[in-house]
Amino acid sequence: xxxxxxxxxxxxxxxxxxxxxxxxxxxxxxxxxxxxxxxxxxxxxxxxxxxxxxxxxxxxxxxxxxxxxxxxxxxxxxxxxxxxxxxxxxxxxxxxxxxxxxxxxxxxxxxxxxxxxxxxxxxxxxxxxxxxxxxxxxxxxxxxxxxxxxxxxxxxxxxxxxxxxxxxxxxxxxxxxxxxxxxxxxxxxxxxxxxxxxxxxxxxxxxxxxxxxxxxxxxxxxxxxxxxxxxxxxxxxxxxxxxxxxxxxxxxxxxxxxxxxxxxxxxxxxxxxxxxxxxxxxxxxxxxxxxxxxxxxxxxxxxxxxxxxxxxxxxxxxxxxxxxxx
Amino acid sequence: xxxxxxxxxxxxxxxxxxxxxxxxxxxxxxxxxxxxxxxxxxxxxxxxxxxxxxxxxxxxxxxxxxxxxxxxxxxxxxxxxxxxxxxxxxxxxxxxxxxxxxxxxxxxxxxxxxxxxxxxxxxxxxxxxxxxxxxxxxxxxxxxxxxxxxxxxxxxxxxxxxxxxxxxxxxxxxxxxxxxxxxxxxxxxxxxxxxxxxxxxxxxxxxxxxxxxxxxxxxxxxxxxxxxxxxxxxxxxxxxxxxxxxxxxxxxxxxxxxxxxx
Numbered sequence: 001x002x003x004x005x006x007x008x009x010x011x012x013x014x015x016x017x018x019x020x021x022x023x024x025x026x027x028x029x030x031x032x033x034x035x036x037x038x039x040x041x042x043x044x045x046x047x048x049x050x051x052x053x054x055x056x057x058x059x060x061x062x063x064x065x066x067x068x069x070x071x072x073x074x075x076x077x078x079x080x081x082x083x084x085x086x087x088x089x090x091x092x093x094x095x096x097x098x099x100x101x102x103x104x105x106x107x108x109x110x111x112x113x114x115x116x117x118x119x120x121x122x123x124x125x126x127x128x129x130x131x132x133x134x135x136x137x138x139x140x141x142x143x144x145x146x147x148x149x150x151x152x153x154x155x156x157x158x159x160x161x162x163x164x165x166x167x168x169x170x171x172x173x174x175x176x177x178x179x180x181x182x183x184x185x186x187x188x189x190x191x192x193x194x195x196x197x198x199x200x201x202x203x204x205x206x207x208x209x210x211x212x213x214x215x216x217x218x219x220x221x222x223x224x225x226x227x228x229x230x231x232x233x234x235x236x237x238x239x240x241x242x243x244x245x246x247x248x249x250x251x252x253x254x255x256x257x258x259x260x261x262x263x264x265x266x267x268x269x270x271x272x273x274x275x276x277x278x279x280x281x282x283x284x285x286x287x288x289x290x291x292x293x294x295x296x297x298x299x300x301x302x303x304x305x306x307x308x309x310x311x312x313x314x315x316x317x318x319x320x321x322x323x324x325x326x
Numbered sequence: 327x328x329x330x331x332x333x334x335x336x337x338x339x340x341x342x343x344x345x346x347x348x349x350x351x352x353x354x355x356x357x358x359x360x361x362x363x364x365x366x367x368x369x370x371x372x373x374x375x376x377x378x379x380x381x382x383x384x385x386x387x388x389x390x391x392x393x394x395x396x397x398x399x400x401x402x403x404x405x406x407x408x409x410x411x412x413x414x415x416x417x418x419x420x421x422x423x424x425x426x427x428x429x430x431x432x433x434x435x436x437x438x439x440x441x442x443x444x445x446x447x448x449x450x451x452x453x454x455x456x457x458x459x460x461x462x463x464x465x466x467x468x469x470x471x472x473x474x475x476x477x478x479x480x481x482x483x484x485x486x487x488x489x490x491x492x493x494x495x496x497x498x499x500x501x502x503x504x505x506x507x508x509x510x511x512x513x514x515x516x517x518x519x520x521x522x523x524x525x526x527x528x529x530x531x532x533x534x535x536x537x538x539x540x541x542x543x544x545x546x547x548x549x550x551x552x553x554x555x556x557x558x559x560x561x562x563x564x565x566x567x568x569x570x571x572x573x574x575x576x577x578x579x580x581x582x583x584x585x586x587x588x
């Protein structure tokens with residue numbers, strides 16, 4: 001189960017890294033006459049027998065009803081490894097839309113692949129930041145003790161009681177609405193780290209507080225180790241906790257990113273994340289005819305499932321506390 | 327921009343809304359108003375914030391309560407799967423549970439909406455609780471089922487439960503009286519976290535499904551730059567969450583006397 005989970009995560013990460021190679025189209029180019037176009041089917045077989053993978057060119061049959069028909073008169077073969085892309089079709093053969101097109105006629109598959117970079121990147125950065133801050137605060141509180149410990153843990157407890165999503169919304173809303181995607185990326189990671197550290201800090205403080213009473217820590221102090229050296233000796237004991245905490249933070253932040261972007265407070269439509277793309281699925285009436293718009297949600301599900309499997313059944317209880325953070 | 331407004335009108339409005347005073351005074355006034363349960367006036371609704379926020383918070387509480395009620399079905403199922411980890415029920419339920427645990431409310435809400443419009447099994451009429459409540463309840467119920475299952479399996483190995491079985495109590499009585507009660511403790515241990523997740527999950531679900539709750543109001547307030555309304559929502563939200571946490575702590579104290587001293 002753990003291997004399966006790791007495999008899923010590695011695959012998604014590889015897709016994100018290789019986005020420019022994998023995406024057949026530019027993620028922000030709207031194709032004319034392709035609004036809400038259904039997924040292009042890739043065929044291997046027609047009346048004449050088996051062929052190399054090919055598609056039929058889509059033709060807009062009815063602009064109002066957004067109906068598309070396949071032009072079955074000519075087979076358009078897939079082109080492999082050209083112009084730095086793994087696969088695609090020739091420029092005159094019409095766009096290859098593996099997962100269909102969004103309301104503006106942009107390729108959903110390409111947007112999804114590029115969106116993985118933003119969604120996973122901001123999540124990873126935010127989770128790493130939360131772990132770093134939490135470990136630092138927890139170690140300081142655990143080693144120093146006394147008034148400093150009370151103050152730091154008081155802040156952490158206070159933040160734990162606040163409704164995190166509301167907090168994120170308010171903090172994001174007081175900042176300018178339209179920012180560059182890079183600014184949003186950094187800003188969101190900072191917000192995630194700020195929202196995520198208290199729980200980490202509490203856990204690390206607990207571990208550090210017990211570890212520093214152990215013989216090895218006492219011995220280190222007896223031979224003159226200062227607080228920093230002591231923290232360096234004691235912190236490795238928290239590494240297991242930190243790994244679990246990382247796997248727990250990532251899905252929570254992935255969902256937070258999707259929520260913020262869905263609400264229009266996240267990444268702009270030109271540089272879509274999965275949450276931004278989900279805005280297009282918000283129109284319930286259209287959803288029945290264009291279910292491919294929901295693809296980002298399916299991918300979110302797959303990534304979260306992968307993370308759950310990594311934690312595995314033996315650590316089920318921690319896994320469950322994770323799931324309960326949405 | 328702002329055509330037809332002269333400086334005098336702008337100044338008058340600023341004075342009426344108190345925007346001409348220092349920022350600290352404005353914050354002080356707002357905090358002073360809290361003592362009288364006065365959360366200020368909403369600029370969008372042109373009405374006091376407190377009644378609006380209270381009404382919407384009640385809607386959110388209703389949604390959360392219905393979702394929780396559905397999710398609690400996971401507990402007895404968890405007792406059964408925990409009692410027979412290799413039984414047919416476990417084999418059938420576990421993959422479903424693992425999948426549903428990985429289904430955050432925003433994903434679940436969109437998937438259920440799609441299911442509703444393509445099959446018409448669920449009502450999506452305005453005011454229908456079906457989609458929002460299920461989107462919240464399914465991952466929560468699956469979480470409870472997994473947790474209860476594991477806790478039950480552990481409780482069945484506990485010395486006192488083994489002793490009860492050895493004295494000849496019927497398996498059903500051992501399971502439902504002795505093991506189930508003991509296994510509730512770890513489950514209630516994360517009850518506070520669950521309430522928090524129910525609350526933050528409901529924001530996404532409310533916006534996706536259009537349920538008129540506190541999260542939806544908060545979103546509208548932020549979109550409309552309605553400062554008092556947004557602040558009021560955040561405050562009421564924090565209060566609701568605090569009450570939820572308190573309820574969870576009390577429930578834990580009832581089930582597990584050891585936590586009463588802490």
